[in-house]
Amino acid sequence: MDLKLDIEELIELRHRLHANAEVSNQEEKTAKIIVEFLEQFEPHQIWVNVGGHGVIAQFKGTKEGENIGFRADLDALHIAETIDLEYASKTPHTAHKCGHDGHMTMVSGIAAYLQQNPLDKGNVYLVFQPAEETGEGAERINRSLKELDIKLDYLFGLHNLPDFPKxxxxTKKGTFAAASRGMVIKLFGKTSHAAEPEYGISPVIAMAKITTEMSRIHRTLDFSDLTLATVIHSELGEIAFGTSPGYGEVRITLRAMKDExxxxxxxxxxxxxxxxxxxxxxxxxxxxTEVFPSTINSDEAYGIMQEAAALMDLEFKQLETPFKWSEDFGQYKLQYKTGFFGIGSGMDCPHLHDEFYDFPDEIIGDGVKMYIGLLRYFGLVA
Ligand SMILES: [Zn+2]
Ligand SMILES: [Zn+2]
Known part of the structure; x- marks a missing residue:
């Protein structure tokens, strides 16, 4: 395996994806770039427009063996590019600030590797999923995989992690990332003259009670792990001093480490x-809206990932606490055995979704290596 030769080509791919950043459900150009890149490595089959702009590529071994999937996410964010990059995003107010350009590149690296080192047995599916940031993509891909009758023995995914060594x-046994969902509450009352509130039904008191009670619900109920309700938005009536309001809305993000x-x-x-x-x-x-189940690793999945890292001499560490953010990868556990891990993007790397963030190219090789380690663990490649 001469990974070094491929890295330059992968870095170029990452920069091309970065320059053509697209937000959730608009990843048309991104998908096209991925398909063009994959085609040169002659996969057995490529499916396009899967669950939106998703792409799935299959590599087939000559003998029977495990079916292993690797998932990457396609979407960028509505955040303007403010850093001076040669490959800066050309899309107005849109940039890859979560590193999904890097995730796609690492999964594409498997294709490059497999052309030089064909699969001995089994099948490898490279799954490029749209709309991760909105929590819609994984569910749609799950459905498509079922329709395409693609059976997976394991599906793996990763996220780059700032604040950890490059x-x-x-990874972690049990919960890796929290479950979360946006709760939208609409309250319907009746307007009246502001001088005669007794003739109307104002949502103001109910809204005040809901926002107060929900903000402290994590302290009043007995949960087994960190659980939070964060009021993120509320709206009441119109700006009209003569009118007592008849309608209100409250939006709350619910978050929990455990699905229970x-x-x-x-x-x-x-x-x-x-x-x-x-x-x-x-x-x-x-x-x-934006429903994300928790991302959980079974003890078995944890063991597999630990061994795969060891096979490739990669530094490995068990995380102490799960992440409070959510990942829609959690959706796949409802259909397949899954494993999710993080890869450090450097102690000085700005945080995810920060305007100064840019995926570090130096970790592309390590990500591809980890994927190869997983293929080796299952004996699909030598
Ligand atoms: Zn993100
Ligand atoms: Zn992300």
Whole structure:
């Protein structure tokens, strides 16, 4: 394996993806760049427009063996490029500030490797998923994989992690990243003259109670692990000093390390909302958006990742605490055995979603190596 030869080509790919950044559900050009890149390595099959702009490439071994999937995410963020890069994003107010350009590049590196080192057995599926940031992509890809009758023995994914040494592989038994979802509460009352609030039904008191109670719900209920409700937005009536409001909206991000705690939090939040609305004779409507299940590693998955890192002489560390952010990779555990790990992007790397963030090219090789380690673990390559 001469990874060094391929790295320059991979760095070029990363820069091309970075320059053509696209947000969730608009990843058309990104998908095209990926397909063009993959085609030169002659995969057995490529599917396009999977679950939106998703791409899946299959590499096939000559003998029966495990079916292993590797997932990357395609989308950038609505954050303007403010750093001076040769390959700066050409898309207005859009840039890769979560490093998904790097994730795609590392998974593409598997294709380059497999052309030089063909699979001995089994199948490898490179899964390029759209719309990670909005939490929609994984669910759609899951459905497509089922429709395409693609069975996976394991699906692996990674995220780069600022504040950890470059190239270090980090993972955790149990919860790796939290579950989260956006709760949208709509309160329907009745307007009246501001001088005669008694003739109307204002949502103001119910809204005040909901925002106060939800902000301290993590202290009033017994959860098994960190659980949070963060009120992120509220809106009441119109700016009209003559009118008592008849409509209000509250938006709350629910977050939990455990899916069980998330269920309790949802039940309790809904009960509170219904109670306060009933008390005041308000109509209410609750809906959810950006639903991310927790990302969890079984002991088996953890062991596999630890061994794969050891096979490739990569530095490996078990994380102490899970991340409070969410990853829609958690969705795949509902359908497949999954393993998720982090790769350090450097102690001086700006945080994810920070305008000064840029994926460090130096860790591309380590990411590809880790994927090769996983293929070796399953005996798919020598
Ligand atoms: Zn992100
Ligand atoms: Zn991300």
């Amino acid at each position: 190239g270090k592989i980090l 705690d998330m269920s309790i939090l949802i039940d309790e939040a809904e009960n509170l909302v219904h109670k306060y609305c009933e008390d005041d004779g308000l109509g209410c409507e609750i809906s959810y």
